Amino acid sequence: MMSITEARDRITARVSQPIATKLQMAADLTGSTLNQFLVQAAVEKAEKIIAHERAIHFSHEDAVLFIKMLDKPAPPNEVLNKAFAKRRQK
Numbered sequence: 001m002m003s004i005t006e007a008r009d010r011i012t013a014r015v016s017q018p019i020a021t022k023l024q025m026a027a028d029l030t031g032s033t034l035n036q037f038l039v040q041a042a043v044e045k046a047e048k049i050i051a052h053e054r055a056i057h058f059s060h061e062d063a064v065l066f067i068k069m070l071d072k073p074a075p076p077n078e079v080l081n082k083a084f085a086k087r088r089q090k
Contacts, residue, residue, distance in 0.1 A: 027037035
């Protein structure tokens with residue numbers, strides 16, 4: 001039977017004793033090791049930040065304007081008409 005080993009990296013951090021104690025307490029309360037707790041907490045935070053940065057945020061006024069523009073787009077200008085014509089030729 002062949003086993004597949006996943007490549008791993010190491011991350012280290014130096015923290016003050018009060019922070020280390022607080023982190024260990026939280027890990028103990030969740031029933032995980034300190035390492036498991038730190039990795040899970042970091043992954044959750046990373047996912048939250050990535051999702052937030054990938055989202056598009058509109059004010060109410062911007063959202064209304066965006067919907068109106070989708071419902072009634074502006075007519076194509078000369079540059080866009082030339083691009084359409086060039087594309088049709090291909």
